[in-house]
Amino acid sequence: MRPSPAEIVRTLVAGRLPGLVHVAHRPGPHHARHVTDPDGRVLLLVGVVSDLAAALRPVRGGSDVPAVLDVLDLPPAAGAPSLGRAWVSGWAAPLHGDEARAAALDFAAVEPTGDLLDVGTRFRLFRFEVVEARWERAGSVRRIDPGAYAEAEPDPLHAAEGGLLAHLADQHADRMVGYLRRQLGLADGGPDAAPRVVRLDRYGMLVAYGRPGARRRARLTFPRPLTEPADLTRLLRPALVPRAGAPPARWLGRDPSTTPGVKRGPFLTP
Template sequence: MRPSPAEIVRTLVAGRLPGIAHVAHRPGPHQVRHVTDPDGRVLLLVPVVSDLAAALRPAGGDSEVALVLDVLDLPPAAGAPSLGRAWVSGWAARLDGDEERRAALDFAAVEPTGDLLDVGTRFRLHRFEVVEARWERGDTVRRIDPEAYAEAEADPLHAVEAELLTDLADHHGTEVAGYLCRQLGLADDAGDAAPRVVRIDRYGLLVTHGRPGARRRVRLAFPRPLQCQAELTRLLHPLVGRHASSPRHADHA
């Protein structure tokens, strides 16, 4: 198994990566702090005095403005492939009162910034339901059904992926290399062709191996999708031992 396109888009727009807002018929684009709430709706934390706040001010008697949020994945390590780019769009409206306070709690659950204490004074929250979603990777752009997007879950490991890769490389490098060699049927003395983990998601590990310039990618699937970092720790601990075996299977990426 591997992440579905809808899961990848939910992961990218979850709020851990920088976002760019494009507001219809307004100057821009604008950098924006954003998260998604449990239903996949996008929350924008906007300074009251800013170009973005001016762009989000509806014209005439409208209460909403059309907006596209653009989020590009940042690979967590050198040599790691990007997950691509997500584009989600909808009609953004400013929140007020109890609705804004509840949205601030949703925002804090993902990104507990101190600026949320000033919501209603120096900052305002805007929200939109995703009515169109697209996933761009390489030269391919794929449309994602909005219902599939809403039902998907962001990957629980994405926010700590870089930290996990660094820990595996710095503190368990020898054990991980040995484990990967056993799983892929490679010699333990592979040298600069030795396999290494370049991405981690809830479904498995993406591994590269081979000589520079001719490296290959292989996925090693977990026995089941993981729900949190603690499950990954419990799963990997026995697998990187000297004599570990695994129920995982390899799949060329």
């Protein structure tokens, strides 16, 4: 298994990456602090005295304005491929009273900032339901069904991905290289550069290997989707900290798209 396009878009716009807001017929774009609530609706935390607040001010008696949130993935390590770019759009409206207080709790669950205490004075929350979603990758743009987007869940490893990769590289490099060589069928000490994990998600890991200048990528799948970063530690422990006399652990399954004679899948390939 691998993340669906809807899951990737939900992950990108969840609030862990910087976002830009484009408002129809207004100057921009505008940098914005944003998250998505459990239903996938976009929440914007906006200073009351800001260009974005002015752009989101309705005109001609309206109550909301068309807006687009634009988020570009930031790869967690050098040489790691990007997940691409996501755009989600809808009609942004300011929240007041109980709605604003409930939205502030949703915002804090993702990004606990003290500025939420000033919602209603120095800051205001805007919200829009996603009516259109698009995912761009490798020069191709794909439309995502809004219903599929709403039903998808952000990847639980994405926020911790950089730290997890750094930990594997810094603390378990030798054992991890040996384990990946066994999984990929690479000879120990062969001419290929040491394989390394370059991306992680709830379904598996992407590994880069091969000679310098001819690097290749293969995907290894987990036996079940992970629900939190700690799941990765529990799954990797048998491979990285083997018991005395225990055989090598093989809890990872190789993705069929990485086996000889089978076309590789499109996920995270150049």
